[in-house]
Amino acid sequence: MYRFVTVTLLALFATSSFAATCEEQAADKKLAGAKTSFLKKCNTDAVSGGCTAQADEKKLAGAARNSFLKKCETDGKAAHAAAGCEVQAAEKKLAGAAKNSFVKKCVTDAGMQ
Template sequence: MKYLIATLFLFSLSYAQAEESCTSRAAEKKLAGAAKASFMKKCEKDARAACEVDDISKRTNGAAKEAHIKKCVRESVGE
């Protein structure tokens, strides 16, 4: 039971973080110029890695997989 509660808690935390886009986090941190570019590049790289591990990406192949990953990254970055 404790394991289930801990898992649900961690899932809710990761979901809350996933909803916040890279653009909004950069604005929240008041980043500009090179710092913002570097932050956005890293955030997009992390988002792509997370999207590739996504359950839907594991079940699809080819163009459908790439389309899903692009959409997922676009939503995560906030463009």
């Protein structure tokens, strides 16, 4: 359990650092209308790469590897969405129940896209 929590926290921090890197890459490329699409793909690739490394570390193969990768990528996207929603709530200066409600709705909306 401790290892799982550690790996999850590391993935969350790595994802947030990849998000900053993706933002920098988008700024360097001076993307106009394609910025949102680029950021979405960049962040997905960042999560996917971390999951592949974890699967390699665990020496998974076949169906077990595919199942692990699918779950890991889904969890990574959810964590990334939650982090983004927390940032948006902070920008809007929400607190208490309003913040919790906003973050919950934001994460739900992000999962449907």
